[in-house]
Structures are given as structure tokens and as C-alpha cells.
Amino acid sequence: MFELETSFLIGNYQATLNIGHAFKASSSSDAITRDWYIYRAYVHTDPSVVLNEIGRDAPLGLISVKLLAAYCQSSDNWEGVLGTIKAWLDKGEIIGNPLAEVVIATILYKAGRFEDALRVLSDTKSLEGRSLLVQLYLSMHRFDYAAKEVKQMQAIKDDAVATQLATAWLCLHDKGKYEEAAYIYQDIIEKYGSTVSLLNGLGVAYMSIGQFDKAEKILLDALVQDNKSDLTKTNLVVVSHHLDKPYDKIKRDLASIMSTSPSNPWTLNLKKADENFDLLAKKFRT
Template sequence: MASASPDLLFGLRNNFYLGAYQAAINNSDVPNLSVDDAVERDSLVYRSYIALDSYQLVINEIDSSAPTALQAVKLLALYLSGDKELTISSLREWLSDAAIGNNPVLRLVAGIIYMHEQDYSEALKHTNTSGTMDLLSLNVQIYVKMHRSDYAEKQLKLMQQIDEDHTLTQLASAWLNLAVGGSKIQEAYLIFQDFSEKYQLTGMILNGKAVCCMHMGRFDEAETLLLEALNKDAKDAETLANLVVCNLHLGKSATRYLSQLKLSHPDHVLVRRVSSAEDNFDRAVQAVA
């Protein structure tokens, strides 16, 4: 790649990738953007609002005349706000439209939505071509969820060929290292440590470090990191879920964190697991009674 003009959106993208969503929104007024860059900027800002659960703002602000990328982001907001069936039928329609079906943001949103639906093969249908960094990193996440670290590694290698130092390449490498486990956990920890030295400390970075610590049996250190993350966002699902696990290992009560998780994220995988365990327990008790 020729050393062309500087990447005006580097800071904004980085804030978004590392979970500094409010900072991404606050610093989004970047001058002299091309038309394409302005669309990318807007889609990152709206995705940041979505990450902060401000779905309605996104739905209200993006109208039908907006570019495809923004329409796609609006679909994600509609889906996450609970309008699932209608969103998925619109998504199918758009993906089959030759004029817009290939839009990388539309395909990214399709991947995210189908990943939420746990329909991984459908997600990969839309994310497996074109190879933008965002799509490749989503593929790594999908393969990790499918317990196919061999395929995830192939996607990561493609990312490393494009840009080894890219924030998403580093993040994808950390996710894969965590999935593989063993001696790779230390490598994942060092990636999050590096982020925490270079950039604003976010809940995502703190959770990343904490999960590595838990894998290494350092639960006291993990708890300290997670409480710091909880200070940044008291309702963050991953922080609450990780605190539940961490406290159980420390022999402390996790009831309060679990209650908070149930209230703010009733669909979280941990809540579902606990509920089914409770149901099984109740059924067993009734069977014996």
C-alpha cells in the first residue's frame, strides 16, 4: 500500500474497536472527510450508540434516504431493540438485492445478527467473502464460538497478512489465544496489557485482562480488574457475568451480580444456564418430595 494520505478515522475506529464508545462519539467531528469516509464515520458513531444501548436514537436519526451502510446499522438497532422477525425478513430481502447485497457493512450486520441468533453457518455465508478487517475479525469470533479454532486461525492469518499491527488483528489474536488456552493465555494477557498501556482503559480491555487472569488462576487480580470495569459501566453484561464466575471461584457470594445480570440482560447465556439449572433442581426436588 502506498503511503497515501493519513488515515483520518484511525482514532475513531480504534476507540470503537476497544470499547471506548462515548469517546468515539465525542471525537467524531473529523474535518476534511471524503464522502466514503463520512459514511464510515457515521456508521461507527451509530454502532457506538448501539453499543451503549441507545437503539432508539439510531432508529430515529437514520431515515430511508441514508446510504446502505447506515440503513444496515439501523437494521441492527431494530433487531437489538426487539423487532427480530421483521428485521430478519428485511435483512434477507436486502441481501438478495443485487444492487446492495454486497455492501460490506450490510454483510457485517448480517453476520452479527445471525451470530446473535446462533445460526453460525448462515452468518458465515455473508461474512466469508470480501475480507474487510471487520468481516475477518467477525469470522474469527464466529469460528471461536463454533469451537473451530483451526478455521479461526486461518482467518487470523489473513488479517496478519493485511496488517499485523491493526487493533482488530491484535484483538482477534487475543480471542483465539483465549480459546486455545494453555500457554497461549499469557500471550492474550500481554495483548490486553499492551492496549491498557497505549489507550484509554475500557471495560473491554479490563474484561480481557480479567478473563486471562481467571484462566491463570489469579482470581484476586481478576476481581480487582472487574470491579474497575464495573465502575465504568455498572450494567455491562460481560463484567457482571465474569464477576459471577470470579466470585464463585473465590468462594464469595455471587448473588448480587447474578441478580443484576438477570435484570439488565435476561437473555445472557449465563442467566439462561443458571435458570435451566434451577429448573432442573426444582424438578428434581419435586420428584423426590
């Protein structure tokens, strides 16, 4: 199970599928956990597999993955998915189900419902659940709570990938520890291989240090691995600004991101900023 978990956490979804399909479960619990990782990998590679294969009689942990797939597939599904989650939470259906808790909290995190996600994870014991808490606290600008959670994770298992990733995220929010974040990402890459997620983390670390040339090289490597990655493209736009790339290229890249990923949080924030600017400009003109 270690290899399966590790491959998923670092974003190597094809390896997750390969390992998962070859994994021989020794118990029904292990089988559910194996399928939980497999289907979450399919959310990133082919959500239709999840939507087609997971039925109503599946364990709750797997049905929650189906909700995640639906949420990620189209913004048209957001209202329905969040409505289902509300009904589950009102009935207390996911209490004591660590697999469902992590996935439901992930959906709520994506939806920007941070406080609801925190409530779902209030009793989480898993390192992945705790790492999600770190992301939530950082998104809420509660560095102190995030640092406390990372410290607890380190006490449980310092060398676990979930702990290392959470530590790197924390370092990226601490001006004096950007280099430590880069070191952590490099170490994980050396141990388990590079992925788009890890390369973006490393690229952001180098951007934070001010080494934009190095960040660009790393992000271009990530783009080779997946030329459709919104995360890579948005980070490259940021790098391009700092490297004074031609405005036409930056404008073209922005247009591409906004066209192919209109529901991406970064795209939505950019649209909102543009709308606010237009409103202010209109006030000054009148």
C-alpha cells in the same frame, strides 16, 4: 479514520462519538463510513438516536445499523429484524457492501445464526469482518479455522487493533497461551487506554491463568467505568465462585443480572440450565 476505527473497536464509544463528530470527511464515502462508526457507537450508548435519525433513504450500511439498534433495544424486535435480514439476503441486497455485511453478520452472530453469518462474510476483505469471522469460528468450536483467519489477518497488518484483539481471543481458547492474551490486552490498554471491553478481556485472561484475585481487581475497575455492564457482572459472578465469596452475595448478583438483562445470552443459558436441572430432578422424584 484510524482513530475513529480504533476507539470503536476497543469499546471507547464516547471517544468514537467525539472523534466522529469532529471528523471532516473528504468524500461521500468517508462521510458514510464516519457515520457508520458514529451510529454504531450510539447503539451502545443511546439506541434511540439511531432509530430516530436514520431514515429509509439512508445508505444500506447505515440502515443495517438501524436494524442492529432495533435488535439490541428489545427482544420484541428480534423476529422483525431477522425477517428483514432474510429478505435482504434472499434478494442479494448486501452483496458487495462491506459496511452492511459486517453489521448484518453481527446481528446474526448475536442471534446464534452462525452459519448464516459466515455466509454473509464469505468474501469479506476488512480486518473487522475477518475478526468477526474469528469470533464465529471460536463460537462454533472451530479453533483451526479461527487460527487460519488470524494468520491471514497478521499477514495483512499484524499491529492493527482488530488483528491484536482477534489474536487475544484465539489465545484465550488455547490453554498454553493465556499469558499471551493477557499481554496483548495490557499492551492495547497501555497504548489506547482502558475500556470495559478491554478490562473484561484482561480479566478473563487472568481467570484462565488462575489469578482470580487479580482478575477481580480488574473487573471491579471495569464496573466503576460502567456499573450496568452485563459482561462485567457475569464475569464477577464467575470470579466470586472461585474466590469462595458468600453464597448470598453470588445469589444476589445472579438475581440482579437475570432481572435487568433477561434477554442476555448468558442469562438465557442459565435459565435453560435451571430448567433442565428441574426436569431431571422431577424425573428422579417420580
